[in-house]
Amino acid sequence: MKQAKDFWDKSHHKYANTDLVTKPSNFAEWALEFFPTKGRILALGAGHGFDSLFFSNKGYSVVSTDFSEAALLYIKSKIPSNFKAEIIIEQLDISQLFRYEDNSFEIIYSRLAVHYFSKKATKVSSTN
Numbered sequence: 001m002k003q004a005k006d007f008w009d010k011s012h013h014k015y016a017n018t019d020l021v022t023k024p025s026n027f028a029e030w031a032l033e034f035f036p037t038k039g040r041i042l043a044l045g046a047g048h049g050f051d052s053l054f055f056s057n058k059g060y061s062v063v064s065t066d067f068s069e070a071a072l073l074y075i076k077s078k079i080p081s082n083f084k085a086e087i088i089i090e091q092l093d094i095s096q097l098f099r100y101e102d103n104s105f106e107i108i109y110s111r112l113a114v115h116y117f118s119k120k121a122t123k124v125s126s127t128n
Contacts, residue, residue, distance in 0.1 A: 024054030027111045032058060039106030044094050049075030049087070051111060056086045063105070065092035 028051040040061045052064035
């Protein structure tokens with residue numbers, strides 16, 4: 001686990017000064033067309049958080065998550081004070097079961113996180 005965290009922390013430091021983390025992704029802009037007009041978003045693997053900021057600017061409440069502590073620090077540093085109530089930042093290991101209650105979000109968004117896992121790892125099994 002430490003090796004994975006170190007890898008992602010280094011990756012986020014590497015991209016910190018590039019234009020890749022200064023604007024929303026094309027995917028976020030495209031995906032917005034399919035979202036309900038309002039609601040709560042769980043952003044998985046949010047990285048530096050610019051998609052989260054983009055969604056917040058569009059009126060959504062966002063829980064912006066990442067595995068990397070470095071990414072979370074970048075997100076925190078880039079949220080304008082007038083959006084701090086609309087973007088909640090949390091560390092989340094998406095390889096583990098989520099701690100959120102069912103129906104807590106209208107939208108689950110991930111641009112570059114879920115594809116790192118196998119179909120078996122991302123399938124939720126019911127204990128009911």
